[in-house]
Amino acid sequence: MKTTTTLLLSGLFLISPKIIHAQSTESNLSKEELYVQEQLKEKSLDGPSSIKSLGLQAAIEQGLRKNHLQKVRDYQLSLLDLNFEDDKESFWMPKLSLNLTTEEQRITTLTSGNSQTGETSKATVGTLSLGFDDYTLFNWGKDYLAYLNTKNTFFREKEKLNEQKRDLKHSIIISYFNLYQLFQIQDAAKDQLRHASFIYRLNKEKASVKKINVQQYYQARSEYLIAQRAYHEAKANTQIAAEQLAELLGDDVGTEYVLEDEVNYEKLRLSYNESLSLAKKHNPAVLDAKTSIENSIRSEEITRREDLPLPKISVKLGAYNHVFGNGQASTTFSTGTNNNDVEVVASINASWALTGKDGLLNRRKRELAEVNKILAYKQKDAYTRSAHSSIKQSYKKIQKFQNLIAILEANIPTLQKSFDAALENYLNKRTSYNDYHLALEELIEARKELEINKFLHTQEKILLAKAIGLEDFPGQNFEKLAKPVKR
Structure with a gap:
């Protein structure tokens, strides 16, 4: 063991003059340092920025x-x-609509044939009408x-x-x-x-x-x-x-x-139970499911009523028609062919499939409407459960960030004093480089972690509001999550 150590030290002694020789070392380092420093001054690819x-x-x-x-x-x-x-x-x-229609009118003849009995008239013939479509009562x-x-x-x-x-x-x-x-x-x-x-x-x-x-x-x-x-x-x-x-x-x-x-760091004030209650009313996915439920219930009822031979009652309001062309001009009011009475009429238009689409007597059509309704209810349950899970996770994360922030805020002053002491001792050769390096690294990492956790805490509060379906928490405006920077 002693022999190995002696050999290593001898090797370092032999090569150290080449490594730390003033002139050659400065020459090599200046090139590398120049490269590193130039990287700090690199310009934007987009040119001057505002x-x-x-x-x-x-x-x-x-x-x-x-x-x-x-x-x-x-x-x-x-x-x-x-x-x-x-x-x-x-x-x-x-x-109520105004309609103008004309028959085809001959503008010119490109070539003449043998039979001209059916040629298009040059006269303008058409109808101008003002009237109502049939209206369902x-x-x-x-x-x-x-x-x-x-x-x-x-x-x-x-x-x-x-x-x-x-x-x-x-x-x-x-x-x-x-x-x-x-x-x-x-x-x-x-x-x-x-x-x-x-x-x-x-x-x-x-x-x-x-x-x-x-x-x-x-x-x-x-x-x-x-x-x-x-x-x-x-x-x-x-x-x-x-x-x-x-x-x-x-x-x-x-x-x-x-x-x-x-960041204006503040602990979360909204309670967990209040969050769950608000999510039932405001969560976007839950609101989508509620809309689907309401629509599917009505659609099922429409399907059920369409299976019944129920009469449709409507009124024919008619129209005024002005016919012009070929030396004639007349205005008449009509509600139908050869009829100008305003009538209330009833009609039945029901259809029941026997084979093919919709199944026997529209059985599959009714089942489809029922399944859509059940699906909407199941989706609401799933979305409600997912919202509650997201809220629970957000609360756990927020609690974790709050604990970390409290620890880091208490530790950073201590780490700063430790680094100051380590730097002074290293300069005075009273401590090792590793002690100085460790003190610096711990201080810098703690400062970074504090900023990261403050941001994550703020971000998670906003994500919690999103999961609930709110723009701001009750009694709190998210714009006040900020405070002026102390210069």
Whole structure:
């Protein structure tokens, strides 16, 4: 054992002059350091980027106004309104229309044939009419049930568009705080690089005059390069997060931000039981299932009534027809062929399949309506269970983050004092490099973990609100999750 140790030390002694020789070492290191430093100054591929100062409320306002997908949803909402207006008027009101029709009129003749008895007339002949379509007075509620389904679906679709707008707001808040915590991590990595750079330069000078051994020099160099890598990674992550936020806000590609707000850490005040109660009323998936249940019940009732030979009662309101052309012009009112009486009529239009689609006497059609209703109930149970599970998981995560934050906030001052002492002792040669390295690493990692856990805590509260189906918790505005940054 002693022989092996002696050989290793002899080998280090023999090669150490080549490794730490001042001139040759400086020459090699300058090239490598130049490369590393140039990487820190690399320019954006997109050219000069704009920089804007941004607070959370301003980010939310801009995102809801300029986000491209939100603009699409605004037009989708307009389409929903227009389509439902059609459905509403077609059910409640008889259709009054103005129609103009003409027969074919000969403009010119390209070639003349032998027989011209059936040639198209040059005269304009047609009819101008103003009248109503037949209007159903009573159809045993079948038309009304179908209209209620249409109405129910329309309001649910509007709610879903509003829920997507709410999700956008939540995404902006999460993206904003994600960028903030990455800025904080970048600052921690920058401090780590600053300390590592200082020790590296110090040990480099000591190595040139042979005041430290090879191991200490390369430990400092390795620490410096590791810090460089950590800073590069943190900076890249920040730039990616800034671009994600810019996309949500509708800003130009490459926009950079100076954030005015930071996380206002507060423990969760909403109780678990209150969350479950609210989720039953507001969870989007549960609301979808409730809409399906209501629609399927009506659809089943429509199917049942269609199997009965029930008469449809309607009124023929008629139309005024003005005929023109060939020297004639007349205006008449009619409600049917050779009839101008306004009549209330009844008709039966029932059909029962014997073979083929729908089964014997529409058996499968009735079963299909019943299965759809049962399926809607089962989906509601599944979605309710899933919502409760998501809420439970969110509470467990939030509780974990709150505990970690409390521990980290108590530990960081201690780690800071430990690092200050380790740095001073290392400079005065009263402690080893490993002790200094460990103190620095623990301090930087604790600072990073605190920022990460604060962000995750805030993010999980927003995801909890999303699982419940709320924009904000009762009595709490999520815009107040932020507070001005202390400069």
